Amino acid sequence: MHVIESGNVAAATGVKLARVQVIAAYPITPQTPLTEKLSEFVEGGELPAEYIPVESEHSAMAVCIAASTAGARAFTATSANGLLYMNEQLHWAAGSRLPLVMCVANRGVGAPWTVWNDHQDTISQRDLGWIQLYCADHQQIHDTVLKAFKLAETVSIPVMVCYDGYLLSHTYMPFELPEQEEVDAFLPPFAPTHFLNPEAPRNFNSVTLPDVRPDLHGNTAPGYMEIRKTLQGDLRRSLTEIEAIDEAFGEIFGRSGTPFLEPYCCDDADYVVLCMGSLSYQLHDVIDTLRDEGVKIGVMGLKVYRPFPDAAIREALCGRKRVIVFEKALSYGNQGALYADVKSALYSAETRPAVNNYILGLGGREIKTQHLYDALTESINNEAAIGDEPQWIGLKL
Amino acid sequence: MSKEEFCKMISVSEPGPGDGGNTGSWRVRRPVIDLEKCIPAKTGKPACFNCWLYCPDGVVTKTLPPTIDYTYCKGCGICAEECPSGAITMVDEASFIKEEK
Known part of the structure; x- marks a missing residue:
């Protein structure tokens, strides 16, 4: 379907078609209408997801971390100082290897106060262990959201979908919307390997000591450094997955060929x-x-x-x-x-x-x-x- | 590439004693129970057990008499603070090292 809509709606429709199960977002500046559109989808019964309004961006990311740990496909969005307020939880999401997707409408960071576009917000967050993807137009925003879920769940690393605040987020452009069946064929339901389950209780990310140590059964459990080395290795190997996902996307939706x-x-x-x-x-x-x-x-x-x-x-x-x-x-x-x-x-x-x-x-x-x-x-x-x-x-x- | 090839090392574990490591080695003061003052020990009745209730690490047993697992007790001293009969004393670990020598 061919539509003319804002960049935020391009993102929101991607999130809806990805059948997201939990959305947590803080609604006030520097938030964008992306989350308003999602709340409309949920309220109107178009998207059967839990929409959790929270009191801060830090809490939004905390809710997404909890939802994803419980095995749900989770999403949030933010900008600028809101992104920075999440910072500690962003590191936690990456270290926990949770396949979250977050849209960031790129804006400058205060002080002095600004709400307009530049890339300082996400560039300052480049060392988190998140994947960062950047979009050039509305079609790329929509496509990148779909690819982001696929990528995040394949490599167990959270993904930021970044697009220019105002220049893309609030302007209108034509783009193609795929059918739900096509998206379902591209993006199967989220099937986590490790998740919170009362039948089999597990500790996630409890304290690690400088050295490795035996677990309950006497097997050596990885320490902080091994876990961090794995994250780095998996991020590097994600480049191959980004290419493969771009190709798989092209086979269904007809748009591919320039993954990087x-x-x-x-x-x-x-x-x-x-x-x-x-x-x-x-x-x-x-x-x-x-x-x-x-x-x-x-x-x-x-x-x-x-x-x-x-x-x-x-x-x-x-x-x-x-x-x-x-x-x-x-x-x-x-x-x-x-x-x-x-x-x-x-x-x-x-x-x-x-x-x-x-x-x-x-x-x-x-x-x-x-x-x-x-x-x-x-x-x-x-x-x-x-x-x-x-x-x-x-x-x- | 299959999903199994990613995320091979994360921090996930079965909960149980020792999952946090040998935390008893962190202790600088050791809680020692005086059984002459301890209410359940003294009366032979399953009563009080404030030490068991308040211990944040679950290393005190609800038994007659109560016991402390020093492998994991971090020596926080909450049991000594909460004991209504003053039966628990925090003793410097150095004095035990001298004894052991």
């Missing part, structure tokens, strides 16, 4: 722009203009940030003249987080391209096509390296 990077005009490109979210689509116009001027340039939208698809990035960027990383976030006191990650991935490449870093759109600062054009021509024409310090686009003072 979505390229535009990159085949013969000497210069490649790398960024996340809706910005990659906005850049298409700029790329077209520069192509008309004879510049061999393209853009790649990164869809998976954690686990970091370093091999795919190396393969895509090795041999290019220059890579320009546009970011709506910073690792304050250093550089753009994505920029640092891209450079790290390229370190072992046979021929390393030059890499530049541009910071833009913080706190919803308007990103003008002219600014993007100017930044790219500056980067391309400046054969001497601009340097490692991030350059700022769109500053007014």
Whole structure:
């Protein structure tokens, strides 16, 4: 079915079609209408789920952790400071290996207070052990929600579906909605291996000591370090699953082929722009203009940030003249987080391209096509390296 | 890739004594029951048992007389605090080490 709706509705319909069983959410700022739509679905009898309104985002994540531990498919959504208020529980969800899915409408983080789009909220949460997927338009939001449940339940790792606040969350765009039968064929019911069961009581995530120790039966139980090493290994191996799920999704829904990077005009490109979210689509116009001027340039939208698809990035960027990383976030006191990650991935490449870093759109600062054009021509024409310090686009003072 | 290949090590265990490790080694003071003062021991009746009731680790038995499992007792001292007849004394573990030597 073809619909024209907001990005939040694209996410909510994905959640409904995924037959989520428990939704816990805090309803006030910085929440988005995504959860309002879900409460309508539940209230109207369209979605037979428990909708649990809570008193904070921290509690929302705690409820999702409990529901998932009891074997239910659980979902929540948040943004910005709400996401950060969850922080301690987010680590807990990842360490517990619970396959939660959470949508984050990306917004800037106070202070000073802002509610507008940038990526600082989720970028600051990159080291949780969660999987982070980024969307460029409404269709990707909807599809990514469905794929996120499949991925989370396959690898037992929670997944964040990130999309630009306002730019995608509140704007209207056309997208395709699949039939329930198609989604059911793609996403079978959640069947956890370990869950709370009164018939067979279990302790989950009780205290571990620095060393391993025997369990009740004298068998050596894994300690903190073994459990954490398993999480890291499973996250790295999730990259293979992301590819497999993208392919399986394509077989049913007809959309697949770019699991990690979505390229535009990159085949013969000497210069490649790398960024996340809706910005990659906005850049298409700029790329077209520069192509008309004879510049061999393209853009790649990164869809998976954690686990970091370093091999795919190396393969895509090795041999290019220059890579320009546009970011709506910073690792304050250093550089753009994505920029640092891209450079790290390229370190072992046979021929390393030059890499530049541009910071833009913080706190919803308007990103003008002219600014993007100017930044790219500056980067391309400046054969001497601009340097490692991030350059700022769109500053007014 | 099948689901079984993921999540091979998590923290899940059957509950029971010792699931939290040999927590008795954490103890710096040991609760010792004076059976002359302990109400159930002294009267020979199943009464009081405040120590059993209040122990957060479940290491005190509801028996005549009550006993304490020092393998897991962390030495928190709640039993000594709650004993209405002052029968439980917290004794420095160092004095037992001297004795054992």
